[in-house]
Amino acid sequence: MIINHPLLGPRDSAEFVYLGDASLIERPDPAAETALADFVDYAYMRENPAGSLRELWFHEAGDRSWLVVTRNTMTHEISDVQMARDVARKIGCSK
Amino acid sequence: MRYSGFKVIKEALTGHKGWTPAWRDPEPQSHYDIVIIGGGGHGLATAHYLAKVYGEKKIAVLEKGWIGGGNVGRNTTIVRSNYLLDGNEPFYEMSLKLWEGLEQDLNYNAMISQRGIMNLIHSDAQRDAFVRRGNAMMLNGADAEYLDLDQIKKEYPFLNFDDARFPIKGGLAQRRGGTVRHDAVAWGYARSADSHGVDIIQNCEVTGFRIENGKCLGVETSRGYIGASKVGCAVAGSSGRLMAKANMRLPIESHVLQAFVSEGLKPVLPGVITFGAGHFYVSQSDKGGLVFGGDLDGYNSYAQRGNLPVVEDVCEGGMAIMPMIGRARLLRMWGGIMDMSMDGSPIIDQTHIDGLYFNGGWCYGGFKATPASGMVFAHLLAKDEPHETATAYRFDRFKTGHMIDEKGMGNQPNLH
Numbered sequence: 001m002i003i004n005h006p007l008l009g010p011r012d013s014a015e016f017v018y019l020g021d022a023s024l025i026e027r028p029d030p031a032a033e034t035a036l037a038d039f040v041d042y043a044y045m046r047e048n049p050a051g052s053l054r055e056l057w058f059h060e061a062g063d064r065s066w067l068v069v070t071r072n073t074m075t076h077e078i079s080d081v082q083m084a085r086d087v088a089r090k091i092g093c094s095k
Numbered sequence: 096m097r098y099s100g101f102k103v104i105k106e107a108l109t110g111h112k113g114w115t116p117a118w119r120d121p122e123p124q125s126h127y128d129i130v131i132i133g134g135g136g137h138g139l140a141t142a143h144y145l146a147k148v149y150g151e152k153k154i155a156v157l158e159k160g161w162i163g164g165g166n167v168g169r170n171t172t173i174v175r176s177n178y179l180l181d182g183n184e185p186f187y188e189m190s191l192k193l194w195e196g197l198e199q200d201l202n203y204n205a206m207i208s209q210r211g212i213m214n215l216i217h218s219d220a221q222r223d224a225f226v227r228r229g230n231a232m233m234l235n236g237a238d239a240e241y242l243d244l245d246q247i248k249k250e251y252p253f254l255n256f257d258d259a260r261f262p263i264k265g266g267l268a269q270r271r272g273g274t275v276r277h278d279a280v281a282w283g284y285a286r287s288a289d290s291h292g293v294d295i296i297q298n299c300e301v302t303g304f305r306i307e308n309g310k311c312l313g314v315e316t317s318r319g320y321i322g323a324s325k326v327g328c329a330v331a332g333s334s335g336r337l338m339a340k341a342n343m344r345l346p347i348e349s350h351v352l353q354a355f356v357s358e359g360l361k362p363v364l365p366g367v368i369t370f371g372a373g374h375f376y377v378s379q380s381d382k383g384g385l386v387f388g389g390d391l392d393g394y395n396s397y398a399q400r401g402n403l404p405v406v407e408d409v410c411e412g413g414m415a416i417m418p419m420i421g422r423a424r425l426l427r428m429w430g431g432i433m434d435m436s437m438d439g440s441p442i443i444d445q446t447h448i449d450g451l452y453f454n455g456g457w458c459y460g461g462f463k464a465t466p467a468s469g470m471v472f473a474h475l476l477a478k479d480e481p482h483e484t485a486t487a488y489r490f491d492r493f494k495t496g497h498m499i500d501e502k503g504m505g506n507q508p509n510l511h
Contacts, residue, residue, distance in 0.1 A: 001402055012404075013394075013402070013404070014404040018393050018394045018509060019507075020348065020395070020507075020508070020509075021348075021395075040493060040494045043437075043493075043506050044346040044437045044493040044494075044506055045344045045345070045346055046335075046344065046345065046346070046347065046348050047335075047339075047344060048335030048339075048344075048345065048347060048348050048349055048395065049335070049339075050333075050335070050336045050349075050397040053395055055394070055395065071394075073349070073395050073396050073397050073398065074397050074398055075398065076396065076398055076402070
């Protein structure tokens with residue numbers, strides 16, 4: 001698979017480390033009343049769709065940036081790549 | 096019809112006119128006591144033990160394609176019980192014992208060959224860890240044997256003993272481990288289940304569950320609605336897809352694992368060998384092909400095919416311990432989809448929906464577990480309580496902190 005890095009252009013997926021579902025960006029509020037249940041859900045439960053999935057890839061053998069890659073799990077086709085930083089800021093994360 | 100040597104000779108002398116189909120092809124009935132989704136090894140084994148051991152009647156196995164067309168037909172056929180943790184080892188040892196008696200139980204030749212499995216040791220720390228594992232195995236009634244370098248040189252003279260980076264220091268052997276003809280497992284269980292009255296319904300895809308007031312009443316299928324008092328799901332690889340139809344999320348990701356077979360060779364490998372410094376395992380099939388594999392590709396996939404970086408990595412692992420493998424040409428390679436759970440161990444439990452039961456999360460160790468998985472899932476379906484060897488395989492262990500993490504990797508499914 002070739003991942004089209006927003007800054008570096010097309011890179012071999014072997015340069016990356018895979019973390020998983022991009023919903024991991026949205027860490028629950030540890031001060032919430034339901035924090036325990038929220039974190040169990042956040043840490044262990046997954047949508048695991050057969051089809052389009054947004055996922056986190058880390059460019060370990062490159063510029064060490066985190067990317068949000070939208071990829072089809074049935075065909076391995078990649079339809080969108082964004083910097084995870086930009087995605088996180090858009091939803092209001094501070095870093 | 097019972098199979099026997101006498102029967103084979105009689106049929107050979109009378110033109111093979113007396114053989115009958117090994118199982119029926121029934122139309123689905125409108126209601127069953129127990130419906131099992133998934134006609135793979137685990138589903139068929141469950142049906143067999145439900146009918147034969149637990150005396151249940153009116154059972155159906157629903158399979159979307161043909162039986163044995165999923166992971167039971169796509170694995171590397173290794174059976175073993177070399178686990179460390181208490182939640183696992185009694186279960187896998189029961190499985191190995193069931194393998195040992197399987198052919199008599201099923202009256203079917205599954206070509207079970209206890210040729211042994213040997214895990215190579217490459218460092219002092221690894222020796223400590225493997226000796227500890229061997230002790231844990233023996234405490235649970237399994238066999239384990241520590242091999243020193245001289246013994247390994249005698250038994251496996253073709254290994255690369257001079258590797259500067261990963262010298263071989265010893266090995267942990269389980270002599271009762273080995274290989275099984277994987278397709279025959281599915282066929283043997285199917286034939287036996289059928290002979291005990293189980294309806295095996297192929298080309299019948301489950302498209303949804305009928306759930307009312309928190310109770311599962313039956314399943315919608317491509318061949319119409321089928322009512323069921325209890326529904327058991329055993330579709331590892333596709334668990335995410337199936338359980339989403341019941342609005343369930345699982346502590347599971349689906350990943351692709353590749354496997355490889357070389358051209359047929361004369362006998363060169365006495366048993367199963369695993370590389371301790373990388374991830375590589377190899378055995379030789381009875382047809383002569385070297386059957387080997389290694390790591391997952393590492394990303395979520397339902398595609399049943401992998402990519403080239405892992406092919407390279409697996410072949411490097413093979414070359415590192417067994418340079419002669421470089422002279423063999425690769426005949427086939429393929430990918431299968433694994434339920435990778437969050438702690439690397441399976442889940443066999445009731446769901447929060449009344450009458451709906453789940454068996455999955457086998458990671459890439461499902462084949463060796465087939466008989467025990469069938470036995471304990473049958474126990475759960477028949478008695479509504481877990482089998483004594485499967486009490487740890489609960490859904491809520493992630494919430495309560497009772498993970499069964501053999502490799503100590505945490506909730507990162509692609510590392511288990």
